[in-house]
Amino acid sequence: MRYEKGHKETTRQRIVEVASRQFRARGIDAVGLAAIMADAGLTNGAFYAHFGSKEDLVSDVLTSAQAGRERTLRTKLEHGISLDTAIRDYLSPRHRDNPGGGCPTAALVADVARRPKATRDAYTARIEDFVAVMAARLPAGSDEERRSKAIALYGLMVGTLQLARAVSDRGLSDRILASGVDAALALIGPSVSR
Amino acid sequence: MRYEKGHKETTRQRIVEVASRQFRARGIDAVGLAAIMADAGLTNGAFYAHFGSKEDLVSDVLTSAQAGRERTLRTKLEHGISLDTAIRDYLSPRHRDNPGGGCPTAALVADVARRPKATRDAYTARIEDFVAVMAARLPAGSDEERRSKAIALYGLMVGTLQLARAVSDRGLSDRILASGVDAALALIGPSVSR
């Protein structure tokens, strides 16, 4: 049947959103197209009306999820929320316990490293933008120094969150998060609004 | 046919080693048992003479790989290699370009977070030991302070290496590694042998 115009775009976005959540929660390779489509209220075969391949979807998901994260961070920072607070939110039990709705990089970096070049190209561009947003908020230093610090800070946050998620002992996991916060704040140096 | 005693244990170890490399290189879910067994010079069905399930193998691989890493680090440190050097080795292009032979945590943490409790329990114990080895080499501070720093340091190293691997731009990747080294050294503070 033919649907009202705009329907296809809506459906496509729904597929991306559903896939985004499932990929982050269960890993890219662990999620089949059938599961994604069923969750989007469609069947198997409808997938190829929207994407050329699963890899195309993966690329789309990574791009939109990371761009969404960047937008959220920028909005927060523009509304006066400190970088310190953003770091504490990132390394919070709430974020740790919600991988499906959380940072796509923390959930999928290792997976990204194994994907074809086209996918990694798209991801790389989003990472550069994201790091730039963080760097702009860092106190003191040359542009290159701030950029370097932002990169390491992001690496610290991503790695720490992943460790906190992997470990099965709740107490240890909490301490991992706390250690990450301490180190992150030490790394960015004395900030105006602590 | 019946083989000389000890043969089974040898074969089992070979399976673990092959799986360890493949898991780190391609991700746990992306590697099938058939590929592992073929690479070990055996066929599909021989697997269940050695392991009860794929998950048992995963648990074994994580444990042995992380324990191996800890042993290597401890040996290095005991032979007078500085923590700084160990960090530089970890965040080197060589390590980045050899995921299959590198740190199992950098390659598989996110995967571990999605595994059943038994697997995560085994992994958690290995991580605690690993962090203890690092903490023992940190300068100054109380035991708890050193432990906290060691955790964050490991998180920083893991996350940075992952970012360097995911990004498709070689120059950016190199800069990510360099930023990670700078931040790591800053984090551990002034050390005796820089």
Place this chain on the structure above:
DNA sequence: CTGCTTCTATTATGATCATAATATAGAATG
């Protein structure tokens, strides 16, 4: 040197995978 035992191979299972061809409903277009 015969027969038991054990490790591995062979083969089979049904499920699920990504991908694709065909079918159909119904809105858009004339």
Place this chain on the structure above:
DNA sequence: CATTCTATATTATGATCATAATAGAAGCAG
């Protein structure tokens, strides 16, 4: 109002998945 167009459904493809049952070959115990 008839026709064309298209988003989705249905169904099928062959590959590969983890797991399992059966078979066979050879070291070792008697």
